[in-house]
Amino acid sequence: MRLTDHLDVTDHLLATTPAVRRKLDLDRPVPDDVLLECLRLAVQAPTPGAAQAWRWLVVRDQERRAAIGALFRRVGEAYLEARAATAAPRALASGRHLVDVIDRVPVFVIPCLLGRPPEGNAAQSVFYGGIFPAVWSFQLALRARGLGSTLTSYHLEHEREAAQILGIPEDVTQVGLLPVAYATVADFRPPPRQPVEELSYLDEWGAPLS
Numbered sequence: 001m002r003l004t005d006h007l008d009v010t011d012h013l014l015a016t017t018p019a020v021r022r023k024l025d026l027d028r029p030v031p032d033d034v035l036l037e038c039l040r041l042a043v044q045a046p047t048p049g050a051a052q053a054w055r056w057l058v059v060r061d062q063e064r065r066a067a068i069g070a071l072f073r074r075v076g077e078a079y080l081e082a083r084a085a086t087a088a089p090r091a092l093a094s095g096r097h098l099v100d101v102i103d104r105v106p107v108f109v110i111p112c113l114l115g116r117p118p119e120g121n122a123a124q125s126v127f128y129g130g131i132f133p134a135v136w137s138f139q140l141a142l143r144a145r146g147l148g149s150t151l152t153s154y155h156l157e158h159e160r161e162a163a164q165i166l167g168i169p170e171d172v173t174q175v176g177l178l179p180v181a182y183a184t185v186a187d188f189r190p191p192p193r194q195p196v197e198e199l200s201y202l203d204e205w206g207a208p209l210s
Helices: 003-015 032-042 062-083 089-104 121-129 132-144 154-166
Strands: 054-059 107-114 172-174 178-182
Touching: 003 132, 032 054, 032 132, 054 062, 062 089, 062 154, 107 132, 121 132, 132 178, 154 172
Parallel strands: none
Antiparallel strands: 054 107, 107 172, 107 178
């Protein structure tokens, strides 16, 4: 395969890995070997000081998914209600669907970090920055295998309660929840985004890049 072919595949993957909520197949099982493949790729991501302080909790048990889903729904419903007057209807519909079906998604993957968040922006940047590249690599690996996901944070409002449900130690930080399932469509299109020229600056804030 030519380098340009690799670039085409990579560029398409990067441009078409959306937050998947309404197009998750709630009935198709997700095999363990597929999840393991994706997690093996995820942990190849950069990690500060080669610390590899990440841990990955895969939740399949229906009772535990229902309990975590209840926490997720409690926060999600309040958030959607608060945004009802200002958010785009399509975005609200997508979020509403996931809130309604969260406990039916076949697998939850909860990325965690050893330790608790430090004080200060610089220290927190290193702490959380140590796992988010791996989370994104995991999502890209899922996408390449026909699965969808979205990084959510609703249940973190009740992190301690979730930790008790899942047996997570007190000195471990949950950084999100990924509902994981096969996608109900074969491919995705790039989502609408602002032109990068409007979002990027050269040398000083506000100076056009091009």
